[in-house]
Amino acid sequence: MSKTEITIEELPVLFESVADIFAKEKEHLCEMDAQMGDGDLGLTMSKGYGALPDLIRENTAPDDIGKTLMKAGMKMAGLVPSTMGTLMASGIMAGGKSIAGKSVMGPAEMADFISNFATGLAKRGKCQAGDRTIYDALLPAGEAAVEAAQKGAGLAEVVNAALDGAKKGVENTKDMVPKFGKAAVFAAKAKGTEDQGAVAGKDLIEGLAKYFQD
Amino acid sequence: MKKIINAPETYTDDMLRGIYSANPMVKYVEDDLRCYCIAEKKPGKVAIITGGGTGHLPLFLGYVGDGLLDGCGVGGVFQSPSSEQIYNVAKEVDAGAGVLFLYGNYTGDIMNFDMAAEMLEMDDIEARSIVGADDVNSNADPDTRRGVAGIFFMYKCAGAKAAKMGTLDEVLAAAQKAKDNTRTVGFALTPCIIPEIGHPNFTLGENEMAMGMGIHGEPGIWNGPIKTAAELAEESLDTIFKDMPVEEGEEVCVLINGLGATSLEELYILSGNVREILDKKKIKVFRTFVGEYATSMEMAGASISICKMADEEMKEQINMPVHTPFYTQI
Numbered sequence: 287m288s289k290t291e292i293t294i295e296e297l298p299v300l301f302e303s304v305a306d307i308f309a310k311e312k313e314h315l316c317e318m319d320a321q322m323g324d325g326d327l328g329l330t331m332s333k334g335y336g337a338l339p340d341l342i343r344e345n346t347a348p349d350d351i352g353k354t355l356m357k358a359g360m361k362m363a364g365l366v367p368s369t370m371g372t373l374m375a376s377g378i379m380a381g382g383k384s385i386a387g388k389s390v391m392g393p394a395e396m397a398d399f400i401s402n403f404a405t406g407l408a409k410r411g412k413c414q415a416g417d418r419t420i421y422d423a424l425l426p427a428g429e430a431a432v433e434a435a436q437k438g439a440g441l442a443e444v445v446n447a448a449l450d451g452a453k454k455g456v457e458n459t460k461d462m463v464p465k466f467g468k469a470a471v472f473a474a475k476a477k478g479t480e481d482q483g484a485v486a487g488k489d490l491i492e493g494l495a496k497y498f499q500d
Numbered sequence: 501m502k503k504i505i506n507a508p509e510t511y512t513d514d515m516l517r518g519i520y521s522a523n524p525m526v527k528y529v530e531d532d533l534r535c536y537c538i539a540e541k542k543p544g545k546v547a548i549i550t551g552g553g554t555g556h557l558p559l560f561l562g563y564v565g566d567g568l569l570d571g572c573g574v575g576g577v578f579q580s581p582s583s584e585q586i587y588n589v590a591k592e593v594d595a596g597a598g599v600l601f602l603y604g605n606y607t608g609d610i611m612n613f614d615m616a617a618e619m620l621e622m623d624d625i626e627a628r629s630i631v632g633a634d635d636v637n638s639n640a641d642p643d644t645r646r647g648v649a650g651i652f653f654m655y656k657c658a659g660a661k662a663a664k665m666g667t668l669d670e671v672l673a674a675a676q677k678a679k680d681n682t683r684t685v686g687f688a689l690t691p692c693i694i695p696e697i698g699h700p701n702f703t704l705g706e707n708e709m710a711m712g713m714g715i716h717g718e719p720g721i722w723n724g725p726i727k728t729a730a731e732l733a734e735e736s737l738d739t740i741f742k743d744m745p746v747e748e749g750e751e752v753c754v755l756i757n758g759l760g761a762t763s764l765e766e767l768y769i770l771s772g773n774v775r776e777i778l779d780k781k782k783i784k785v786f787r788t789f790v791g792e793y794a795t796s797m798e799m800a801g802a803s804i805s806i807c808k809m810a811d812e813e814m815k816e817q818i819n820m821p822v823h824t825p826f827y828t829q830i
Contacts, residue, residue, distance in 0.1 A: 356619060360583050360584050363584070363615060364582035375583075376615060380618075383622070
């Protein structure tokens with residue numbers, strides 16, 4: 287029987303599923319990142335998302351899933367102060383803000399969370415579609431989620447649609463030229479490879495999707 | 501590295517403990533030393549909050565006090581405070597009239613202040629932001645410039661407006677007016693050492709200097725043989741006036757700021773040379789400030805800021821007496 291909504295009590299468990307993915311993918315992300323950047327991408331993601339479930343439990347705002355996510359996101363920012371950590375926290379906060387006042391997360395709220403996560407992150411990081419960043423996975427994920435929700439899809443279907451969007455987005459980064467950070471220095475090397483940030487974005491959505499499969 | 505410290509890792513917090521124990525007019529929030537607040541808040545006044553890395557005293561926390569600012573998020577050496585620290589400071593000093601975030605134009609600080617503003621919005625506390633971006637040589641684009649010593653004039657004007665119980669919009673406008681009329685040029689003679697790194701992050705030859713270097717050692721526009729005070733005054737003012745023309749008969753404030761290791765004697769030599777040029781151009785000097793306003797620990801060097809007096813109100817704001825543990829103006 288598929289879930290129709292996520293309650294505040296279930297919220298930390300949902301993000302434990304994301305934490306599991308990043309614990310598993312830590313080495314892989316670090317290796318990809320070492321080729322193109324700092325090599326700390328996997329560490330940031332596993333540390334940040336590893337802590338998020340407890341941060342959600344410790345910062346629960348009564349009957350308000352959005353505000354809970356915002357508070358937990360801000361705490362996470364202090365824990366992983368790197369640029370990627372700050373961007374993740376900004377995404378969580380923006381996603382949370384879009385569903386402020388909601389006591390449960392249904393298909394529409396999930397779609398809003400993912401799409402506003404993407405736009406909040408892009409706003410903070412001042413990146414645009416096509417810049418070969420994590421946004422290139424999360425933007426199509428958000429768009430696909432919103433489209434699915436508008437067509438009346440259930441919660442699991444919305445997240446699966448987002449995952450399909452993210453996977454396509456990752457694929458498209460192979461032809462993109464990096465504009466940011468150390469990756470920009472290795473522009474020629476980037477051609478034909480997936481952007482590691484975009485892969486991390488896809489992993490995030492995959493973590494959410496896993497929760498509905500188990 | 502020769503520094504009077506206990507351990508590099510405790511540099512910032514040891515400094516803060518010293519400041520709190522010496523100055524009862526400031527306090528911190530709960531158990532976080534880095535949430536620096538004025539001890540007594542004034543009901544109904546717009547709260548002005550700044551923040552930034554440690555290593556620039558009296559910037560940033562030194563301007564928290566009567567007639568200036570209400571709180572400061574304190575980061576580690578040359579690091580941004582966290583969004584949560586900024587948020588906690590804002591929650592503490594908010595007195596019901598909203599908060600103004602006034603800080604320097606640095607990426608990490610912007611991210612964290614913006615996040616704190618979003619959280620405040622959830623609590624129905626109105627927050628507005630403005631960044632100091634006065635360092636002319638740091639970028640041709642005014643919006644991309646770094647904030648350095650000229651932020652003093654923004655603090656002064658916004659602080660005075662808030663003390664006079666201006667609204668959040670009015671306080672922001674006062675800061676904006678000061679920003680629009682302030683330009684700075686700085687130069688370094690020796691580097692500084694971040695305690696946790698233990699060695700300088702750049703080197704300059706015995707007779708070499710760096711024009712346009714930032715207060716974290718960001719590269720300037722030229723490195724070359726050291727110039728005389730008169731030559732530096734001339735080059736700096738040329739750069740400033742090309743960017744912000746000041747006409748004959750107009751009035752300005754001058755800020756001659758030491759970067760940490762340059763003596764007050766040298767700063768006054770520079771100040772004298774700046775004044776000669778202004779006199780020759782028939783630019784009136786409303787007030788001159790000489791001393792350490794924004795440093796880079798033990799970096800040797802100085803900066804020259806010019807703040808054009810746009811109107812009588814601005815002059816009153818500049819002249820308003822203020823008192824903080826680090827800065828008193830009667």
